[in-house]
Amino acid sequence: MCSRFENKETGLSIFKRIAKDFDIKVINNAPENLKQIDIRPTEDILILKNTEGALEINRKTWGIKFDEKSPLIFNSRIETIKSKSYWGNLFSKNRCLIPATAFYEWVQADRIKIPNRIALAEFKLFFMAGIYVKINDNFCASVITTAPNTRIAAIHNRMPVILLPEEGIKFLDADKESALSQCEPLRDSVEMTVDTADDITTIKQKEEIEKNKKRGK
Secondary structure, three states: OOOOEEOOOOHHHHHHHHHHHOOOOEEEOOOOOOOOOOEOOOOEEEEEEEEOOEEEEEEEEEOEOOOOOOOOEOEEEHHHHHHOHHHHHHHHHOEEEEEEOEEEEEEEEOOEEEEEEEEEOOEOOEEEEEEEEEEOOEEEEEEEEEOOOHHHHOOOOOEEOEEOHHHHHHHHHOOHHHHHHOOOOOOOOOOEEEEEOHHHOOHHHHHHHHHHHHHOO
């Protein structure tokens, strides 16, 4: 599950990266003042999607909510996308990329859960696969999740579908079946780093970390 993430890139910096590395038209319609650390469901996030022959960078709300009584769907399981026609159709027509520089998972340390920041060692920017939909004039998006790879399995039983920049461009351009085949756990050969998320760790959590260090944990 991915319930918090980090994106220290802006629409402009992503625009410059893609324009430099790929032969593709890029349109930047993203605001520059979005939250970058400890991004939570219902907050605005950046997404990349195909629009009229170009790659568009824009803003969407994180989490799909169809009405007041329905749950907020900020993660969409790839298994559900494959088995349910509604979600499969969204995947076919409304795929997107959600840029990130890290995501967070919590680990239990005695009585306190401590946030871990998970990033890619060799890639400052990566993409999480996503889908988006328009509901009552509001565009909202959900992160696609899959089973964990070896590194994440020790922390959680789900992880976002992570795509490196070139893989992300292919994901948007691919047909449905080819895109589905990309929604696998990140291969173990891509090094992931897991560190205490100092930016969002509370004083109480920091005290627990220090206690565990003294105990040799």
